[in-house]
Amino acid sequence: MHGLMMDMPLLVSSLIRHADRWHGDTEIVSKTVEGGMHRYAYSEAHKRARRLAKALGALGAGMHDRVATLAWNGYRHFEIYYAVAGSGAVIHTINPRLFPEQIAYIANHAEDKFVFFDITFAPLIEKLVPQLKTVKGYVAMTGRAHMPKEKIPGLLCYEELVEAQDDDYEWPSFDDRTGACLCYTSGTTGNPRGVLLQHRTTIIHAYAASLPDVFCLSAREVVLPVVPMFHVNAWALPYCCPLAGAKMVLPGQHLDGESLYQLFESEEVTLSAGVPTVWLGLLNYMKQEKLRFSTLKRVVIGGSACPPAMIRILQEDYGLEVRHAWGMTEMSPLGTFAVLKAKHAKIDKEARYAIQAKQGFPIFGVDMKIVDQDGSELPRDGKAFGDLMVRGPWIISGYFKGEGGDPLRDGWFPTGDVVTIDPEGYMQITDRSKDVIKSGGEWISSIELENIAVAHPAIAEAAAIGVRHPQWDERPIIVAVKKPGGKVSKEELLRFFEGKVAKWWMPDDVVFVAELPHTATGKLSKLSLRQQFKDYKLSSAA
Numbered sequence: 001m002h003g004l005m006m007d008m009p010l011l012v013s014s015l016i017r018h019a020d021r022w023h024g025d026t027e028i029v030s031k032t033v034e035g036g037m038h039r040y041a042y043s044e045a046h047k048r049a050r051r052l053a054k055a056l057g058a059l060g061a062g063m064h065d066r067v068a069t070l071a072w073n074g075y076r077h078f079e080i081y082y083a084v085a086g087s088g089a090v091i092h093t094i095n096p097r098l099f100p101e102q103i104a105y106i107a108n109h110a111e112d113k114f115v116f117f118d119i120t121f122a123p124l125i126e127k128l129v130p131q132l133k134t135v136k137g138y139v140a141m142t143g144r145a146h147m148p149k150e151k152i153p154g155l156l157c158y159e160e161l162v163e164a165q166d167d168d169y170e171w172p173s174f175d176d177r178t179g180a181c182l183c184y185t186s187g188t189t190g191n192p193r194g195v196l197l198q199h200r201t202t203i204i205h206a207y208a209a210s211l212p213d214v215f216c217l218s219a220r221e222v223v224l225p226v227v228p229m230f231h232v233n234a235w236a237l238p239y240c241c242p243l244a245g246a247k248m249v250l251p252g253q254h255l256d257g258e259s260l261y262q263l264f265e266s267e268e269v270t271l272s273a274g275v276p277t278v279w280l281g282l283l284n285y286m287k288q289e290k291l292r293f294s295t296l297k298r299v300v301i302g303g304s305a306c307p308p309a310m311i312r313i314l315q316e317d318y319g320l321e322v323r324h325a326w327g328m329t330e331m332s333p334l335g336t337f338a339v340l341k342a343k344h345a346k347i348d349k350e351a352r353y354a355i356q357a358k359q360g361f362p363i364f365g366v367d368m369k370i371v372d373q374d375g376s377e378l379p380r381d382g383k384a385f386g387d388l389m390v391r392g393p394w395i396i397s398g399y400f401k402g403e404g405g406d407p408l409r410d411g412w413f414p415t416g417d418v419v420t421i422d423p424e425g426y427m428q429i430t431d432r433s434k435d436v437i438k439s440g441g442e443w444i445s446s447i448e449l450e451n452i453a454v455a456h457p458a459i460a461e462a463a464a465i466g467v468r469h470p471q472w473d474e475r476p477i478i479v480a481v482k483k484p485g486g487k488v489s490k491e492e493l494l495r496f497f498e499g500k501v502a503k504w505w506m507p508d509d510v511v512f513v514a515e516l517p518h519t520a521t522g523k524l525s526k527l528s529l530r531q532q533f534k535d536y537k538l539s540s541a542a
């Protein structure tokens with residue numbers, strides 16, 4: 001017997017319609033690429049999104065057509081999110097930090113019909129045009145006064161498209177399993193692969209992401225997503241904020257410490273989210289200038305392991321609550337958040353930090369297990385580590401166009417992360433399976449070594465990688481960047497590890513560098529580091 005409830009599809013357009021009807025005067029504030037600030041409210045954003053949806057229809061972008069963006073976090077990008085998906089087309093957010101050849105590959109693979117871009121990317125687009133085989137039109141996300149001079153055939157002006165339409169437009173209704181948004185994984189090995197989110201899964205994920213133990217969103221929050229809208233939808237915040245009626249602050253292209261700090265203060269931001277490197281820049285700036293936050297209370301840090309030392313500084317010196325989170329593009333992207341449970345209320349500070357350093361327990365909707373090489377489940381004892389497998393309604397069933405074959409194993413998605421799960425349900429990443437250091441048949445966690453290195457007061461950033469060793473297969477070395485003015489010798493840093501790890505985990509060497517390579521998503525690029533150090537000769541190997 002079926003229940004007797006309304007059968008309404010869960011569509012992305014319902015989020016912005018809700019925000020307009022019930023939080024119509026709540027602001028969206030953006031730092032623009034043209035310079036200066038732009039402010040309006042959800043009601044105006046909804047109007048313009050509908051006008052843009054009409055314009056897309058007039059251009060010939062129909063159901064399921066892919067419409068790409070190369071854009072920072074800003075109000076026009078937000079409008080495109082809703083206009084494209086809301087009208088039944090698919091928004092394909094492209095990471096502009098990828099190499100041009102990679103961008104051309106994914107745009108052709110996705111068969112993008114239109115490309116919307118921020119004017120900062122006009123030179124890149126000009127270079128890409130000859131390689132993009134399916135694109136029928138390019139739209140510069142600006143007004144007539146700032147149209148780029150680059151040679152881009154049939155270039156259209158965003159503001160003119162919007163102004164040419166009225167807002168007499170009803171969002172269409174369709175099957176909520178329709179694709180809404182296409183994101184490519186950065187493909188550190190092999191070609192990038194497309195992850196196609198559905199309307200239905202996007203809404204369910206946004207509900208879950210707003211829960212108190214996740215982002216804890218409400219109509220009282222002012223949210224500044226530092227994590228870009230071109231990387232897994234800024235961790236779903238452009239969907240969650242309208243759902244909750246939260247004010248949004250979109251930082252544009254300037255993500256340095258000073259720009260972010262000023263925006264946090266001037267817009268009275270209460271919640272923010274980003275990868276660890278962003279907070280590194282912000283903390284350096286604030287320390288130098290002896291600054292404090294007046295309104296910011298919570299930051300969500302994920303995308304790569306957040307060093308415990310960073311959690312401590314943000315909480316103790318800056319009075320914030322840090323939420324360490326884990327997820328991946330294939331998971332829309334949220335999987336776990338490290339928050340405390342009621343029974344932890346009275347545990348001591350150090351025990352609390354130990355929990356917060358983990359990646360956390362699953363959000364309702366995500367199920368997980370760890371398995372050994374034969375696929376047998378391992379105990380959740382906080383000691384056994386194995387491959388993390390996940391399943392749930394917002395986790396992929398296959399890559400776009402079947403790329404790479406069936407990714408699932410017995411209905412579970414293998415994440416490629418090597419982890420432990422403790423008896424209380426907290427998952428901790430030991431490594432990405434390809435980054436783990438294999439020494440004498442045993443595994444050494446690169447993340448744990450990095451966390452220790454950056455806890456040293458003179459170290460800003462560190463990577464642990466395995467280098468070839470004739471006897472042990474691999475041995476760990478630390479490649480580190482010192483803080484400005486930071487003084488520490490190789491020997492001193494090595495001594496700092498003593499007593500913190502087993503003897504055979506001790507790094508064999510330390511190399512100081514001016515900066516470390518990062519991927520297009522702001523993570524340490526271990527792949528390029530390993531290549532850089534592939535012929536490195538350890539003195540222990542002599």
Ligand code: ADP
Pocket residue numbers: 184185186187188301302303304305306324325326327328329330333359415416417429431432521523
């Ligand atoms: P890519 O970086 O390949 O584009 P994602 O952004 O989807 O892909 O990255 C997902 C991966 O990032 C995870 O599988 C995991 O290895 C790593 N990751 C994400 N969050 C964390 C975290 N809090 N701690 C450690 N690793 C993390």
